[in-house]
Amino acid sequence: MARRSSRRGTIQEVARLAGVSPATVSRVVNNSPRCSPETRKRVLDAVAQIGYVPDHVARSLKTGNVGEIALAVPDIGNPVYVAMAKAVQEVAARRGWWLSLASTEGSQTEELRALRALAGRRIDGLIITSLTVSAAFLRELEPVQGRVVVIGRVPDETPVDNVRVESETGARLAVEHLIDLGCQRIGFINGMKGTVPSTSRISGYKLALGSRGLEYSSNLVVNSDFTIMGGYEAIDRLLEQCPDLDGVFAANDAMAIGVLRKLRERSMRVPDDVAVIGMDDIDLCRIATPTLSTVTLLAAERGRIAGELLLDRVEGRERGEWQRVTVLPRLLVRESTSLLRKEQRGTARQGPGAGRPHS
Amino acid sequence: MARRSSRRGTIQEVARLAGVSPATVSRVVNNSPRCSPETRKRVLDAVAQIGYVPDHVARSLKTGNVGEIALAVPDIGNPVYVAMAKAVQEVAARRGWWLSLASTEGSQTEELRALRALAGRRIDGLIITSLTVSAAFLRELEPVQGRVVVIGRVPDETPVDNVRVESETGARLAVEHLIDLGCQRIGFINGMKGTVPSTSRISGYKLALGSRGLEYSSNLVVNSDFTIMGGYEAIDRLLEQCPDLDGVFAANDAMAIGVLRKLRERSMRVPDDVAVIGMDDIDLCRIATPTLSTVTLLAAERGRIAGELLLDRVEGRERGEWQRVTVLPRLLVRESTSLLRKEQRGTARQGPGAGRPHS
DNA sequence: GCTCGGGGTGCCGGTGTAAGA
């Protein structure tokens, strides 16, 4: 096992070489004020000569923290989580923490592994976003209180800080937007049944129909997974169940991009024949043809907030009640649901735009 | 600082509760054979009652390794590195290691930070892919020998295991393919000057021109960054310098996708007016319109190899000479360089294909 | 008595080894 391979010197060796005590070396290395300039220089010379680097493990054992937090996401290939990760990374770096990323691939086992890393003090804190909040998951949160932030809704009494987004409202905004455009038969391509995100989306979809007086029909809904290929194949099934669709709401942008691709293959025009809207606001929305309308769920913002909350706890700044922070989705209208669709069709459009914030 | 927050019990407390010594608890927890069934049960009961989880830091201090490796990539938002990360992750999990991901954002500082994490024994091993191999970088490799694998070419004498891809050959394959299609004026959109990937690509580009008897002209080359937006803006500059382009080679797929997007806006047909080829083989190639021809650099394969090499070293299985593994790029022909372009124009094409392996 | 620079040492929480029942 061990091997402690090419370690170059301990604090004792440096101390011996510099002719001081280990305590002094420690003070110099940690920029403690209590040392004279000349001693400092002698020590630093010895450090340089030996190539001494403090052993992080030993330091952690003594100080009680390892200086590292982790972010666990279901799929690091999903641009939404990349945006989230970059935001957390920014916070961590600014506050002097090392961030490590873990991709759970949606597996419970991996999520629990991350929580156990926390319990075993491999890391000091954890931000985790889970697609399905299970009982086992909630149970494992108990012993690591104050060192976890969950992104995604958890039951109210759960003893963690929690960052939420009203994705139900987001779904409602998207669908109401389609309806207000004149769409009457709006298909919904949802993610896998039973996951937290898919539950709130279907709920928002129904709310929107209700608020505008449209009927819900299960013919208008299909499930698939949250990827481009998922949307690509799901739209076929949807069109089979309901050939005269005039609008599609996809549960995320990746799926919506797949839908655009397939509709183009089937020579259906967007938004003329079918208006399409996604959710998340990934970069690809502005590259797609036509550019994709969407509802942003503010992944980066949630990441930033989660990072701050976690570090406030872990650094001991915050000891109060469990925080519940909710961010509000915003509609971004682009070409795929453009109101000007009749006039602009067939002519070159303007380049990828930032999307027009709306409402 | 410290805080050792909600830690639940140490090995001593468990030992006291079970009426045994700490050493016995340690043996039980680690499934050491030397212990009687009844003692084992008593200990396990005590463990469960207290909710004891071994302190990973303390264990690491004694055993000399932390059970964690890291993968540092320039940009976790790049699908190439995602593919690489997933491959490494698979290897790490299979061999019982924890993998953490770090995104350096191309910053030297962050790369050196990762190397210092290694030197300070925060992690046991590191796989790192760097865009620019600097002297400072090479210098920092010295003290952590045998615990680093570099993906991307380093000087021959560098004391690390090294996984390479002949990206120069890859670039040559791409450009020769365009020439063999009949292209005469092939623009090249390269990444930032001075990076390792861009250097080998321009070299391959020139080799291809030479091998087919075409002239090199600096008018045909522009630089930008390795993103969709990079390609999107670079093609404008390229067309300004050379309005009658008939082929474009982009240094990676992301840029090529940006090119496709811009060409569509400018109503230029692909491949009819301009053939386009990228490099990397990211998933988007099969979703783009038209589907994007490319040269795969086998990112996942390189990740897998790097993972195995690193763990062989870190586990002490391998102590021999520094390994140099080279993988060979392969051309994948899709619609954006389709030979059938004249015939198929204007009709619906077949769906996203896997690409036809070639040569 | 107080400040300042520096030294001695117990300790963090496990693990491995040699000795003991």
Add this chain to the structure above:
DNA sequence: TTCTTACACCGGCACCCCGAG
């Protein structure tokens, strides 16, 4: 033998102590 214990030790850090000014 077979199981268990005592104890040194991993490598820093932080507290407390000391002497000199």
